[in-house]
Ligand SMILES: [Zn+2]
């Protein structure tokens with residue numbers, strides 16, 4: 001009997017988080033994420049409040065920080081995924097992060113971030129090497145959505161920056177602690193040449 005896996009781009013959480021009676025709040029979040037700026041919310045935001053536009057931004061929650069390896073990993077599946085620090089990821093004390101997916105990137109946004117179906121981590125897939133995976137071999141992005149991240153922008157309430165790309169294993173990891181976390185490519189994650197990514201959380 002095969003196990004049914006609920007992979008990220010089929011998450012049911014999106015609807016529960018952004019229900020129909022929260023359309024305006026939903027849209028204001030969209031404005032913040034889309035980079036139009038909070039100053040434009042009152043006027044520009046409402047004038048652009050079209051159901052079709054609000055619905056065109058796809059979001060998904062249940063992305064969590066691992067307190068052992070620092071990566072952002074999807075926590076909505078039965079398996080939490082192999083952790084390069086040993087065992088599986090541990091999401092204790094993590095916020096509930098929200099990612100945009102399958103939505104055209106706006107200025108200061110970067111797409112082609114993908115979910116690994118083996119280790120559950122979010123990793124950049126724009127290079128020839130997909131990066132070492134703690135579950136063995138390299139990350140596998142089959143069945144992943146195309147995730148978009150904000151980078152190098154001032155943070156707003158409900159957002160957290162200092163998330164960085166590891167140039168060895170390609171994952172997104174939090175860089176705000178003294179330890180950068182174990183890297184499946186050896187040693188700890190290396191964030192040289194990374195942008196400063198910002199995540200929104202609930
Ligand atoms: Zn981990």
Ligand SMILES: [Zn+2]
Nearest residue numbers: 116119133139
């Ligand atoms: Zn992986």
Ligand SMILES: [Zn+2]
Nearest residue numbers: 166169183189
């Ligand atoms: Zn790494």
